[in-house]
Amino acid sequence: MTRPVVSVVVPFRGDATRAARLAASLGRLRLGSNDEVIVADNSDRPVFEARPGLRVVHAAGERSSYHARNAGAAAAQGEWILFIDSDCVPEPDLVDAYFAPAPQKRTGVMAGAVATDPGQDAFLARYANDRNFLDQAEGLHTGGEAAATANLMVRRSAFEQAGGFTDGIRSAGDVDLCRRLGAAGWDLEHRPAASVHHLHRESLPDLLGSIARYAAGARWLNERYPGTAQAWPLAHGLALCGRDIALDLARLRFERAAFRGVDALGMFAHTIGYRRSNAAR
Numbered sequence: 001m002t003r004p005v006v007s008v009v010v011p012f013r014g015d016a017t018r019a020a021r022l023a024a025s026l027g028r029l030r031l032g033s034n035d036e037v038i039v040a041d042n043s044d045r046p047v048f049e050a051r052p053g054l055r056v057v058h059a060a061g062e063r064s065s066y067h068a069r070n071a072g073a074a075a076a077q078g079e080w081i082l083f084i085d086s087d088c089v090p091e092p093d094l095v096d097a098y099f100a101p102a103p104q105k106r107t108g109v110m111a112g113a114v115a116t117d118p119g120q121d122a123f124l125a126r127y128a129n130d131r132n133f134l135d136q137a138e139g140l141h142t143g144g145e146a147a148a149t150a151n152l153m154v155r156r157s158a159f160e161q162a163g164g165f166t167d168g169i170r171s172a173g174d175v176d177l178c179r180r181l182g183a184a185g186w187d188l189e190h191r192p193a194a195s196v197h198h199l200h201r202e203s204l205p206d207l208l209g210s211i212a213r214y215a216a217g218a219r220w221l222n223e224r225y226p227g228t229a230q231a232w233p234l235a236h237g238l239a240l241c242g243r244d245i246a247l248d249l250a251r252l253r254f255e256r257a258a259f260r261g262v263d264a265l266g267m268f269a270h271t272i273g274y275r276r277s278n279a280a281r
Helices: 016-026 065-075 123-130 156-162 173-183 206-224 234-250 252-274
Strands: 006-014 036-040 055-058 080-084 088-090 109-117 151-155 187-198
Touching: 006 016, 016 036, 036 065, 055 065, 055 173, 065 187, 080 156, 088 173, 109 123, 109 156, 123 206, 123 252, 151 156, 151 173, 151 187, 151 234, 156 173, 173 187, 187 252, 206 252, 234 252
Parallel strands: 006 036, 006 080, 036 055, 109 187
Antiparallel strands: 080 151, 088 187, 109 151
16 A cells, blocks of 8 residues: 555663563564664663664653653654554554555544553453553543554654654653644544554552553643643542442452452552652653
8 A cells, every 4th residue: 555654663661671572563563665663762771772674762861751752753754653652562554554544634643542462361451451541532541632652643744843742741741742733733533443452561569650650640731731630539439449349249240349449549549649740750
């Protein structure tokens, strides 16, 4: 198929094992002759090494995936920039699927699907999948007006017009970018056939830490766009969790009850995170 040139940009922070896993997942992509893949290494000391067909940009100015994405985008040459998270495994046809059908002229951003990795069956992976944490239509902070950078295609001219991602933050930069693009007259299209598989966190501390980080981003969003991302009502939420846990246990639905228990812990994490700074280190 004939389509625009695409630059795939992936922020990375981790060790050599994670670097090798990411290189393998990116190697699955079917790319055109002029497409490119850029890994923006956000590690304190560079870990990722360039490989044939893959460039590396060192982006350790601040500990922020958005800082890394901006660095990768600055080095990109494509007409469109596809942002993928390093814990996502793309389908081989991901890039082509974004352009079937071709986007409209005023489409500035396209949101692909984020599915649970089929090899994951741990309890917390099932929980995250059940709760649609990274669903582009109804995730923690996504919906009709915004999508997550786990799988996000942005028109280069729109990205540059918006000034890229906001630097200096840890979370919610993707929602902020989509809102700024919308305010500038660009549209968002969903591309459910353009899919990646996300590796969900399988330890409770990691999961709660990510919820706290999302909460800090929510507070930051609420300060920029008042009333759009308010704190979760803790007391009311805990009361509902307690009621549902009792009902599920009475009906012998033990996993559903356990899911609601994790919901309750997540509400505590969100309350704590909402009081913390969203500033990058």
